[in-house]
Amino acid sequence: MVTPTPRPRDVVLLGAQRWDSTLGSVVRGLDCDGPIALITAGWRDREDEDEELRNHLACKTVNLRLYHRSDEVNARDGDLAKAHRAKQTKLRHKQDFYRIRLEHELAANHVIRQRRAPPEVLEEEEGASVAAIRALDAYHYDQCERIHQEFEEAEGLYERPVIKEHREQLAEALAGCNAVAIAGGHVAALLNRMRLFGIRELLTNQSVFAWSGGGMVVSERIVLFHDSPPQGPGASEVLGAGLGLVPGVVVLPHPRTRLRLDDRERVGLLARRFDPAQCLAFPEGAHVTYQGGELVRPSSVIRLRRDGSYAPFEADPSEGNPGDGNSGEEQPT
Amino acid sequence: MTTAIRELVAAGPSANVDEWMKGKTFPLVEGKNATLVWRGDADEVRLRHFIFGLETSQPLARIEGTNLWYLEVEIPPRSRVEYKLEVRRGETNKWIRDPLNPHRAHDPFGANSVLQGAGYTIPVWTQPDPKARAGLLEPFSIHSEAFGEDRRGHLYLPPRFRRTRQYPLLVIHDGSDYMRFAGMKTVLDNLIERLEIPPLIAVFLDSPDRLREYANDERHARFVTEELAPRLAERLPLLDTPRGRCLMGASFGGVAALSTAVRYPNYWGRLLLQSGSFAFTDIGHQNHRGPLFNPVVSFMNAFREDPKAISERVFVSCGVYESLIYENRSLVPLLDETGMQVRFVEARDGHNWENWRDRSREGLSWLFPGPLLMIYE
Structure with missing residues (x-):
C-alpha cells in the first residue's frame, strides 16, 4: 500500500533495554508523559508479559497486541492466512537462495583481499567484488519488497473486513497516544505484524521509541547479523525493507556480542555494503533521535566506517547524515 | 625445554x-x-x-x-x-x-x-552467566516396563517455558555425570540465552547398570523410545518430528544413542555421539578391550556390515588423545555413505567430561540451530 502518510514527530532508536534500561529517561527527556502505545509483537506469544516495561515507563500505556490480533485474523480469515503462509514460504526460499549466493560472493571478496597483485588491480577487483555484493543485496531487497507488495495488493489486504476492523481499533488506540514504544524480539514476527496492520500508515504525530529489533524494524532496510555464530561464516544478510521511519541507517543492536569490531575487514565491508546508509551500532544505553530529517542527540552510538574502523557517532551533517546525499562513490579501502 | x-x-x-x-x-x-x-x-x-x-x-x-x-x-x-x-x-x-x-x-x-596447551581457554559459554536466564531442573522417576523397574533422571525445562510452544527433546545418557562434570545444565542455559540453540526440553537420564544397558541393550532402546519419549509427549509440548528428537551420549552412552537409533530408524532425527565406544573387529569377534565390549563389538560389526540411514543428522566428536579415535574415525565414512548428514569434530583432548563439555556447543548448535540471526531482544 503506497499512500502518502505523515511522518512521526520524533523517532528515537535505542540499544537493548534488558540490562541497562534507558528508555524511561529518554521518554521523559522528550517531555512525553503518555499515554504510550506498546508494540511487543516481537515477543510473540509472550506479547502480554509487558509488566516490567509498563512499570519502567511509569505512565499510562496501551499494548496494541499485534501478535494476538494476527492470530485472530488468521482464525477468522482462512483465505488470507493461507495466502500469508504462501508468501512466507516464498520469502523463506528467496532468503535461502540469496544466502547461498551471498556466501559465495563474500568468500570471493575474502579471497581477493588475501591475494597479492599490483595495487591498482587489487583495488579494482576488490571494488568490483563489493559492487557484486551490493547488487545482490539490492536484488534481494527488491525481490522481498515485490513479494510483500504483490501479496498486499492481490489480497486487497487493507480492504478485508477483519483487517479493517482491527485497523480501526488500532487507529483509535493510537489517536489517544502521543508515543509508540516498539520492543525488539523476533524481527520477522514483528515486521510481519506491523505490515499486516499497516501500522506505519496509522502513525500520525506520535513520537516513536524503538529499541533493539524494534529499531531494526523501523529502519528502511533490515540487516540480520552475527559475526561469531557457532556455525557458518557469520554472513550479514538483508531481510528486506523495514518500515522506513528512519531512512539511511542500518541498525545494529548488541554490538558487544554480535559484532567483531576489532576485525577491520568485517567492519569495513559491512559499512561499504550499505553505504550511503550509515551502519550504526547500539550498545546497551545508546540512543539517537531522528528529527526533522536528521539524526540528533546521539549518545554512545557507534558508527562503523568504510575503512574498517569505528568511532562514536556524532550528529554532524558532514559525516553523512541520512538523506544528505553524501553517498560517495564506491571506493576500495 | x-x-x-x-x-x-x-x-x-x-x-x-x-x-x-x-x-x-x-x-x-x-x-x-x-x-x-x-x-x-x-x-x-x-x-x-x-x-x-x-x-x-x-x-x-x-x-x-x-x-x-x-x-x-x-x-x-x-x-x-x-x-x-x-x-x-x-x-x-x-x-x-x-x-x-x-x-x-x-x-x-x-x-x-x-x-x-598454549591458547586453550575454558569456553566462556560453559561458565555460569549471571545474565543468562536459568532453566528449571527437576528430578523424575518413571516406571519402565522394559526393565521391570523404575528409571530416574532429571528433567530440564528451558527458561521462559510455555505450554503454547513446541520444543525439541534432547535425551542425554549418563545425565547426572553430564550435569556434574560437563556442566550441561549451565551449557544449555547459556546456549539458549545466546540464541545459539532453540529452547529445548532435555532429559538427563541415568542408568543403574550403564555398562550393560548402554551396550546395545534392546530393553534400553525400548524404554527410551516406546516409554520415555511418548510419556513425555503426553505431558509436555514436544515437537512430534524426528528432527525434534535427539539422543546424546558419550563413551558407552554414545553406543546407547547409536544402537537405540538403529533399533528405531528415523524416529530419532538427531544424534550427538561423543567419543563413542564403537569397538569393532575386522575379522572374528575377539576384541582387546575385554568382555564388557563383546555386545558392542557384535553390534558395531553388524552395523558396519550393513550401515543404514537411521537418523537425519549425526554429530560425532572424539579426542585425538584417546584410543577410541580410531573407531570414531572409522565410523564417520560409513555414516556418511548412508546419506545422513554427518559432522565429525576432533579435538586435542582425551576421553573425559571436559572434552565432551567443550564440544557440546558445536554439536548442539549444528543439530538444533538457534534463532540468533532473527531475534534481537
Whole structure:
C-alpha cells in the first residue's frame, strides 16, 4: 500500500533495554508523559508479559497486541492466512537462495583481499567484488519488497473486513497516544505484524521509541547479523525493507556480542555494503533521535566506517547524515 | 625445554628454588613445550597420563641437590591433557594431583590435574552467566516396563517455558555425570540465552547398570523410545518430528544413542555421539578391550556390515588423545555413505567430561540451530 502518510514527530532508536534500561529517561527527556502505545509483537506469544516495561515507563500505556490480533485474523480469515503462509514460504526460499549466493560472493571478496597483485588491480577487483555484493543485496531487497507488495495488493489486504476492523481499533488506540514504544524480539514476527496492520500508515504525530529489533524494524532496510555464530561464516544478510521511519541507517543492536569490531575487514565491508546508509551500532544505553530529517542527540552510538574502523557517532551533517546525499562513490579501502 | 627450567637446571645444586618458583604458574608452558614440576622428597616421581600413543608413565628428573623434580613434555597448542603424578616413597606409591597446578577436572572417579596447551581457554559459554536466564531442573522417576523397574533422571525445562510452544527433546545418557562434570545444565542455559540453540526440553537420564544397558541393550532402546519419549509427549509440548528428537551420549552412552537409533530408524532425527565406544573387529569377534565390549563389538560389526540411514543428522566428536579415535574415525565414512548428514569434530583432548563439555556447543548448535540471526531482544 503506497499512500502518502505523515511522518512521526520524533523517532528515537535505542540499544537493548534488558540490562541497562534507558528508555524511561529518554521518554521523559522528550517531555512525553503518555499515554504510550506498546508494540511487543516481537515477543510473540509472550506479547502480554509487558509488566516490567509498563512499570519502567511509569505512565499510562496501551499494548496494541499485534501478535494476538494476527492470530485472530488468521482464525477468522482462512483465505488470507493461507495466502500469508504462501508468501512466507516464498520469502523463506528467496532468503535461502540469496544466502547461498551471498556466501559465495563474500568468500570471493575474502579471497581477493588475501591475494597479492599490483595495487591498482587489487583495488579494482576488490571494488568490483563489493559492487557484486551490493547488487545482490539490492536484488534481494527488491525481490522481498515485490513479494510483500504483490501479496498486499492481490489480497486487497487493507480492504478485508477483519483487517479493517482491527485497523480501526488500532487507529483509535493510537489517536489517544502521543508515543509508540516498539520492543525488539523476533524481527520477522514483528515486521510481519506491523505490515499486516499497516501500522506505519496509522502513525500520525506520535513520537516513536524503538529499541533493539524494534529499531531494526523501523529502519528502511533490515540487516540480520552475527559475526561469531557457532556455525557458518557469520554472513550479514538483508531481510528486506523495514518500515522506513528512519531512512539511511542500518541498525545494529548488541554490538558487544554480535559484532567483531576489532576485525577491520568485517567492519569495513559491512559499512561499504550499505553505504550511503550509515551502519550504526547500539550498545546497551545508546540512543539517537531522528528529527526533522536528521539524526540528533546521539549518545554512545557507534558508527562503523568504510575503512574498517569505528568511532562514536556524532550528529554532524558532514559525516553523512541520512538523506544528505553524501553517498560517495564506491571506493576500495 | 622451557626457558625457565633451563635456567634452573643450569644453576644446579646452588639453585635457589624458592626464589625461582616465585611468580611462576605451573606447569610451565612455552609454545609447544611444557614442563611439569613437583617439589618434595621422594624416591621416584612419574607422570601418569591418559594419552593414547604415548607411554602412560614417564619419570620426572630431580635436579641434583634440590627436591625439585621436572619433566619436559610436548603439548600442542590448544590441547588439554589430564594427568596425575605418581609419587613413590619406599614401597608406598601414591597417585596425586599436581599440587602446583590449579586446573582440575572432575569425573566420577575423582579429579585429575589438567595441563592446558598454549591458547586453550575454558569456553566462556560453559561458565555460569549471571545474565543468562536459568532453566528449571527437576528430578523424575518413571516406571519402565522394559526393565521391570523404575528409571530416574532429571528433567530440564528451558527458561521462559510455555505450554503454547513446541520444543525439541534432547535425551542425554549418563545425565547426572553430564550435569556434574560437563556442566550441561549451565551449557544449555547459556546456549539458549545466546540464541545459539532453540529452547529445548532435555532429559538427563541415568542408568543403574550403564555398562550393560548402554551396550546395545534392546530393553534400553525400548524404554527410551516406546516409554520415555511418548510419556513425555503426553505431558509436555514436544515437537512430534524426528528432527525434534535427539539422543546424546558419550563413551558407552554414545553406543546407547547409536544402537537405540538403529533399533528405531528415523524416529530419532538427531544424534550427538561423543567419543563413542564403537569397538569393532575386522575379522572374528575377539576384541582387546575385554568382555564388557563383546555386545558392542557384535553390534558395531553388524552395523558396519550393513550401515543404514537411521537418523537425519549425526554429530560425532572424539579426542585425538584417546584410543577410541580410531573407531570414531572409522565410523564417520560409513555414516556418511548412508546419506545422513554427518559432522565429525576432533579435538586435542582425551576421553573425559571436559572434552565432551567443550564440544557440546558445536554439536548442539549444528543439530538444533538457534534463532540468533532473527531475534534481537
